[in-house]
Amino acid sequence: xxxxxxxxxxxxxxxxxxxxxxxxxxxxxxxxxxxxxxxxxxxxxxxxxxxxxxxxxxxxxxxxxxxxxxxxxxxxxxxxxxxxxxxxxxxxxxxxxxxxxxxxxxxxxxxxxxxxxxxxxxxxxxxxxxxxxxxxxxxxxxxxxxxxxxxxxxxxxxxxxxxxxxxxxxxxxxxxxxxxxxxxxxxxxxxxxxxxxxxxxxxxxxxxxxxxxxxxxxxxxxxxxxxxxxxxxxxxxxxxxxxxxxxxxxxxx
Amino acid sequence: xxxxxxxxxxxxxxxxxxxxxxxxxxxxxxxxxxxxxxxxxxxxxxxxxxxxxxxxxxxxxxxxxxxxxxxxxxxxxxxxxxxxxxxxxxxxxxxxxxxxxxxxxxxxxxxxxxxxxxxxxxxxxxxxxxxxxxxxxxxxxxxxxxxxxxxxxxxxxxxxxxxxxxxxxxxxxxxxxxxxxxxxxxxxxxxxxxxxxxxxxxxxxxxxxxxxxxxxxxxxxxxxxxxxxxxxxxxxxxxxxxxxxxxxxxxxxxxxxxxxxxxxxxxxxxxxxxxxxxxxxxxxxxxxxxxxxxxxxxxxxxxxxxxxxxxxxxxxxxxxxxxxxxxxxxxxxxxxxxxxxxxxxxxxxxxxxxxxxx
Numbered sequence: 170x171x172x173x174x175x176x177x178x179x180x181x182x183x184x185x186x187x188x189x190x191x192x193x194x195x196x197x198x199x200x201x202x203x204x205x206x207x208x209x210x211x212x213x214x215x216x217x218x219x220x221x222x223x224x225x226x227x228x229x230x231x232x233x234x235x236x237x238x239x240x241x242x243x244x245x246x247x248x249x250x251x252x253x254x255x256x257x258x259x260x261x262x263x264x265x266x267x268x269x270x271x272x273x274x275x276x277x278x279x280x281x282x283x284x285x286x287x288x289x290x291x292x293x294x295x296x297x298x299x300x301x302x303x304x305x306x307x308x309x310x311x312x313x314x315x316x317x318x319x320x321x322x323x324x325x326x327x328x329x330x331x332x333x334x335x336x337x338x339x340x341x342x343x344x345x346x347x348x349x350x351x352x353x354x355x356x357x358x359x360x361x362x363x364x365x366x367x368x369x370x371x372x373x374x375x376x377x378x379x380x381x382x383x384x385x386x387x388x389x390x391x392x393x394x395x396x397x398x399x400x401x402x403x404x405x406x407x408x409x410x411x412x413x414x415x416x417x418x419x420x421x422x
Numbered sequence: 423x424x425x426x427x428x429x430x431x432x433x434x435x436x437x438x439x440x441x442x443x444x445x446x447x448x449x450x451x452x453x454x455x456x457x458x459x460x461x462x463x464x465x466x467x468x469x470x471x472x473x474x475x476x477x478x479x480x481x482x483x484x485x486x487x488x489x490x491x492x493x494x495x496x497x498x499x500x501x502x503x504x505x506x507x508x509x510x511x512x513x514x515x516x517x518x519x520x521x522x523x524x525x526x527x528x529x530x531x532x533x534x535x536x537x538x539x540x541x542x543x544x545x546x547x548x549x550x551x552x553x554x555x556x557x558x559x560x561x562x563x564x565x566x567x568x569x570x571x572x573x574x575x576x577x578x579x580x581x582x583x584x585x586x587x588x589x590x591x592x593x594x595x596x597x598x599x600x601x602x603x604x605x606x607x608x609x610x611x612x613x614x615x616x617x618x619x620x621x622x623x624x625x626x627x628x629x630x631x632x633x634x635x636x637x638x639x640x641x642x643x644x645x646x647x648x649x650x651x652x653x654x655x656x657x658x659x660x661x662x663x664x665x666x667x668x669x670x671x672x673x674x675x676x677x678x679x680x681x682x683x684x685x686x687x688x689x690x691x692x693x694x695x696x697x698x699x700x701x702x703x704x705x706x707x708x709x710x711x712x713x714x715x716x717x718x719x720x721x722x723x724x725x726x727x728x729x730x731x732x733x734x735x736x737x738x739x740x741x742x743x744x745x746x747x748x749x750x751x752x753x754x755x756x757x758x759x760x761x762x763x764x765x766x767x768x769x770x771x772x773x774x775x776x777x778x779x780x
Contacts, residue, residue, distance in 0.1 A: 328778075347760065360746060377621045395606065
């Protein structure tokens with residue numbers, strides 16, 4: 170039994186460590202395009218290096234683009250910024266952080282767009298990424314270097330295995346399983362219990378119900394506002410001219 | 423006090439009740455006797471009063487006999503025997519002759535019914551071995567060295583209660599509905615008061631009437647099938663131990679009333695259905711027409727000692743149900759806990775890693 174359990178665990182570990190995701194790949198795209206001139210030359214180099222590192226690690230493109238304005242070929246519609254972002258990563262496995270530096274503070278657009286494999290990797294985490302990254306820019310901070318570096322770092326670690334979390338989960342489940350097993354085995358040793366009831370001695374057919382009524386008394390109503398935890402609530406789908414679906418998360422800062 | 427001894431009319435050997443045959447049998451000449459043969463011997467029990475039959479103890483030298491003990495003279499070998507005053511049947515420790523203390527079974531002390539032993543000592547030993555098997559946390563040395571210090575068939579005195587419960591119970595209930603309305607999650611809880619009243623009858627609830635027997639142990643041996651009980655006859659006790667009751671029916675009634683009340687409340691609660699929660703607000707259970715019969719029920723008692731502790735096991739002599747708590751190997755328990763925890767933790771971690779890669 171122990172031998173079999175050991176073999177199963179080893180097989181699982183072998184499968185786990187030998188599995189390699191080969192579906193995604195990086196392209197030769199420029200990692201950082203700072204058209205809005207928000208960074209210094211050194212900062213650009215740093216951010217480019219960080220984006221390159223994240224791209225290689227994830228085997229997909231991790232990109233930052235800043236612009237002063239959306240090109241005029243994109244019509245003035247509600248999802249104009251999303252469509253522009255989608256056009257930049259169409260046909261790729263990529264995540265893009267697009268920042269449009271126009272409209273003044275509090276009215277500047279940003280978009281996190283995902284295409285291909287990046288949708289699977291980032292859709293569930295996009296709220297957390299958005300919160301971390303935009304915290305560098307909002308409330309008058311305007312730390313674009315910090316925001317882009319944070320974006321590269323957070324995106325790069327999106328597929329990291331969370332050893333601490335899984336270690337804690339495994340330890341808790343293991344402890345519970347150990348306690349249940351030993352508790353179960355110990356209970357086999359006990360067979361002496363007092364009886365609190367006499368149900369074995371109820372005379373068959375002797376139960377007589379003379380009175381039976383149920384009266385409604387009062388009603389209590391509890392109303393709670395629904396908080397949407399569904400990450401897809403913050404995701405817009407842009408369908409490109411080629412029919413590709415690209416997910417975007419759009420906000421203003 | 424009068425002693426009744428069962429001797430074989432053919433060979434004068436000691437007679438014993440044979441649980442397989444349900445007859446009295448002589449183990450020496452193998453003569454078998456129907457139970458009806460011995461009925462005449464018990465006729466005096468109805469009229470006998472213990473005090474009037476104490477003449478025999480007066481002939482016994484009771485010097486040095488402790489309080490709560492009684493001295494008897496074995497009519498078979500003449501030995502003087504000191505026994506617990508509640509003992510109703512035993513064996514002479516010198517000649518092994520089965521003896522019945524008639525004074526402890528006569529008049530008010532005469533049981534109305536008895537369930538004869540259906541299973542013998544061999545079955546009790548087998549049940550004990552089975553009881554020890556397959557228990558992983560049982561210390562190996564306990565099962566390896568297990569030797570039963572004592573095994574005895576005992577007719578335990580029981581009060582057997584019949585009762586009718588009349589109940590009126592009020593329950594507080596709730597029915598909870600949840601639904602979403604716009605941006606809100608609405609939880610609507612409708613409160614109800616449910617009232618139930620009626621009656622329920624209980625029959626043949628056994629409660630042991632012996633201070634010597636642990637109540638939890640005897641309750642664990644339940645149930646007994648009282649439909650197989652027969653009118654009391656001392657011949658069933660040949661070869662077995664027995665005690666007279668030393669806990670009155672009135673004292674046992676408290677325990678039985680509690681059990682009846684709990685079962686009544688539960689039975690009525692089962693009729694309160696369709697609610698999310700049901701709680702008893704108030705209950706009024708009156709017990710009526712309560713009667714208590716005195717009976718002797720068969721129990722095999724096994725004693726063993728290990729590591730300075732005594733372990734008592736018991737087997738229902740009618741159904742074979744075997745009970746008795748066993749010692750635990752705590753170091754093995756720790757080891758199993760840690761090994762299980764480690765194996766499950768590693769497996770969980772591996773599954774987590776696989777999920778991450780997918």
